[in-house]
Amino acid sequence: MSFEKYRCDGSREFEISKCSTDETSLCDDRKEAEKKMAENNARIDELQEKLYAEKKEGVIFLFQAMDAAGKDGTIRAVLSCLSPHGVHEAAFKAPSSDELAHDFLWRVAAKVPAKGEIAIFNRSQYEDVLIGRVKELYRSQANARRIDLDKVIEHRYEDIRHFEEYLYRNNVRTVKIFLHVSKDEQARRFLSRIEEPEKNWKFSGGDYEERAYWDAYQDAFEKAINATATKHCPWYVVPADHKWYMRYVVSEIILATLKDMDPRFPEVTADRLETFAHYREELLKELPEEGGKKKTKKEKGK
16 A cells, blocks of 8 residues: 555654655646545545444544644545444543543543544544643642652553553554644644634634743653554554644545445345345335336336
8 A cells, every 4th residue: 555654563663753744646637636536535435434333343543643733624525425323433632520530531531432433533632641741730639658760651652552452452453644744834724724714713822822832732742652563553654744644644545444344234144135025025015106007116216
């Protein structure tokens, strides 16, 4: 698969400084990429219908990124094709007091999809090893005296790995996508939010203040990906400076995941087919005759 170059599965060390944010090697023509994405979306929709019907496996598509990388727009562009049946999005913002009163995975576990469902995580459990690491938020939270605060992040990496492996063993895949934007491109997008009135609502002073921690966040992403990338629960580091290219690549990743899951409509047994024949006859009796013959909706060509 062409996008495999963006895959991190623990087989090699991930170095964020060596990953391009602006390359377009898989498709350097925007119109062609948008055409391919539309074709992918149609196929994704078909496979999601089968996934929902079969109800054998669930999947989480998890998105993490720096501010203004394009998470919301990518989710809309690539996944809006899906039926609302069996699909839900969970946006993990700063934890509430109730959430902080529980273990850090508690709020995430509540959003795990059932078999046949797709969950879209807009941010995730990784917030606790990203901003949690950069700002050392765990030090100001309530902890038992036995907890070694210097090992909290290391232990959370381990907990996340075990949690995702547990889900995989229980019919739920986790596909993790990091939208990798450059600091310069983030600045351009912030300026756009400031200068264009219809985008003003997207910008806050806090967005700019977080830029002071840019290097710390890059380091946190690198460490989190290296600590949690596995064969069954890989990361994909997608160049995000060109939104059209980023969305196309994400559509390829999602389509390939669903193809690998290979969902199928449930098989209808011979006994059920006989039952269907009986119901068909009974329903036909209820329909009015047209020209001396009762026609089904299919026969009318509707």
